[in-house]
Amino acid sequence: MRSAVIVFPGSNCDRDMAVALERASGVEAQMVWHKDASLPDGLDVVTIPGGFSFGDYLRCGAIAARSPIMRSVIDFANKGGHVLGVCNGFQVLIEAGLLPGALMRNSGLKFVCKDTEIKVETADSPFTNAYTKGESVTYPIAHHDGNYVADAALVERLRGDDRVAFSYRDNPNGSSADIAGILSENRRVLGMMPHPERLNDPELGGTDGNKMFTSLVEALVNA
Amino acid sequence: MKARVYVTLKNGVLDPQGAAVQHALGSLGFDGVDAVRQGKVIELDLTETDAVKAKASVTQMCEKLLANTVIEDFMVEIL
Numbered sequence: 001m002r003s004a005v006i007v008f009p010g011s012n013c014d015r016d017m018a019v020a021l022e023r024a025s026g027v028e029a030q031m032v033w034h035k036d037a038s039l040p041d042g043l044d045v046v047t048i049p050g051g052f053s054f055g056d057y058l059r060c061g062a063i064a065a066r067s068p069i070m071r072s073v074i075d076f077a078n079k080g081g082h083v084l085g086v087c088n089g090f091q092v093l094i095e096a097g098l099l100p101g102a103l104m105r106n107s108g109l110k111f112v113c114k115d116t117e118i119k120v121e122t123a124d125s126p127f128t129n130a131y132t133k134g135e136s137v138t139y140p141i142a143h144h145d146g147n148y149v150a151d152a153a154l155v156e157r158l159r160g161d162d163r164v165a166f167s168y169r170d171n172p173n174g175s176s177a178d179i180a181g182i183l184s185e186n187r188r189v190l191g192m193m194p195h196p197e198r199l200n201d202p203e204l205g206g207t208d209g210n211k212m213f214t215s216l217v218e219a220l221v222n223a
Numbered sequence: 224m225k226a227r228v229y230v231t232l233k234n235g236v237l238d239p240q241g242a243a244v245q246h247a248l249g250s251l252g253f254d255g256v257d258a259v260r261q262g263k264v265i266e267l268d269l270t271e272t273d274a275v276k277a278k279a280s281v282t283q284m285c286e287k288l289l290a291n292t293v294i295e296d297f298m299v300e301i302l
Contacts, residue, residue: 058288058289059291062288062291066287066288095291100293101293102291102293102294104236104237104239104294105239105240106239107237107239108239109239109240109243147239149236149237149293149294174237174239
């Protein structure tokens with residue numbers, strides 16, 4: 001599985017993402033600087049890591065979503081490429097228009113950093129095929145602006161199309177319908193606030209995050 | 224020519240920061256504040272000298288970057 005990690009000024013989970021991708025696939029992830037105009041050829045998946053790109057200026061992810069590389073990422077997604085955005089990466093994907101809704105300041109106004117129980121809402125996607133629908137996993141969250149805002153019509157559409165990938169068991173940030181992660185219409189773009197890439201080694205406290213990356217390898221290489 | 228852009232949350236979008244400010248005003252003894260909505264002001268210096276063109280251009284800037292029109296409204300003032 002050939003993968004890339006997009007690096008912005010202020011990204012801070014880019015190396016964790018690269019390690020997680022490499023462990024699952026056995027292939028080194030390519031780090032791509034945001035000022036590059038194009039993606040490397042032959043990629044199977046592009047990932048947008050967590051962090052505080054451009055210092056969260058204007059709105060979280062807003063400046064990063066307009067950086068040169070994002071035009072190529074949007075093209076890649078529109079041509080059916082797989083894209084994973086975690087935390088700030090989720091904010092960037094929403095600001096880039098690849099996923100619907102908005103991410104606002106946490107309802108409690110505080111930065112929340114803790115392990116959180118997440119419910120897998122669908123196993124029907126390239127990112128979640130190794131999970132069982134309804135199972136619980138524990139992923140860290142670390143964000144100030146993870147409050148997913150969607151009106152009732154959007155929530156109904158996401159649910160009706162089975163596009164809610166993950167939800168919180170105990171909503172930490174005020175997100176509409178407890179939503180923690182959503183899929184695009186073609187199910188090949190996933191944005192989520194929790195960090196699977198941060199829980200990939202017993203020394204880090206657990207390995208729940210591995211399934212995200214073994215799902216991708218299963219879908220993109222073995223299928 | 225200068226332009227000033229006001230970005231505010233749409234009606235119906237919960238504003239936790241505004242609610243916290245309202246609460247703090249109450250704690251300071253300022254009674255009678257029914258609601259607080261927090262937004263931002265962005266000032267731009269433009270080379271354009273035609274006010275109509277300037278407004279059209281800044282409106283595009285708002286739609287493309289300065290506001291997130293999913294949750295925010297904006298207002299453009301040409302000064």
